[in-house]
Amino acid sequence: MSLEIWTVSGAPSPWRAALGMAFKGLDYDVHLLSAAQKEHKSEAYLVINPRGTVPTVKEGDTTLSQSIAILAWLDRKYPDAPLFGGTPHDAALIWQRTMEIFDYLPDATSGVLSPIFFQGADQATDDLKAASERLQSELARLTGILADTLFLSGERPGAADAVAFPHVRLIQRAMETNPTIMQALGLTDLATVSPEITDWVGRIEALPNVAATFPPHWA
Known part of the structure; x- marks a missing residue:
């Protein structure tokens, strides 16, 4: 199961999630959406994220769309290099x-x-x-x-x-x-x-x- 992120270039929220993955040294696939073309509001993307926002992070049956929740999930899923400390x-x-x-x-x-x-x-x-x-x-x-x-x-x-x-x-x-x-x-x-x-x-x-x-x- 690959770790995937849907993002818009320069948007802070998906950038947070990507940084969390980077700090942990994780590999992930990037799906870059065009805000100008409203790809985040397309029918195909709304199937993944009904609110049409970024980020969306997906791995297997897990799909998350709030950046802070993604950081917390990453810490539980991949405990090495903790984002929220060790104590x-x-x-x-x-x-x-x-x-x-x-x-x-x-x-x-x-x-x-x-x-x-x-x-x-x-x-x-x-x-x-x-x-x-x-x-x-x-x-x-x-x-x-x-x-x-x-x-x-x-x-x-x-x-x-x-x-x-x-x-x-x-x-x-x-x-x-x-x-x-x-x-x-x-x-x-x-x-x-x-x-x-x-x-x-x-x-x-x-x-x-x-x-x-x-x-x-x-x-």
Whole structure:
């Protein structure tokens, strides 16, 4: 039985699931869907995932479509290189960090990047400035964690890193592709915002198999 994932290039949720598999060194088959062509809403895909969302991960009789559930399932199915730690204390800490990141970082990131990427915003409006302040506050929380540990999940990469990394990397991507508006919002480059986060991104990207999780259209 092969492990399969259905994804859309650049979408954070399936990227999380792919990172979980990469951290564990798992082989998996990728089904890349085109959002522009609405392939995630096609009849064939809706048979697999009736909500028409990504990701979907499938192995044998198991089909999952929520990224956090996928990470938890991966840990039970493939216990080596645990994503949620090896002790009750570690599990509690990683779950708390994972869910706090999940609850706040995606919305904060979207508040800045959605207007820029999808609406062509090129002026630092009051709304965007407020959104940038919220995002920088969330990045400061990550910086505080990374001041004391190599990864957000501790001494090895885990679920908290899988959830945070796609959003941080999308922020960095915006800094590279839309520098003028990002600079106007106080987000000049990642090293200026947080050396700790910059170093963490480098550690994640240096891990085996992580490069294969990157959005294909970035190439």
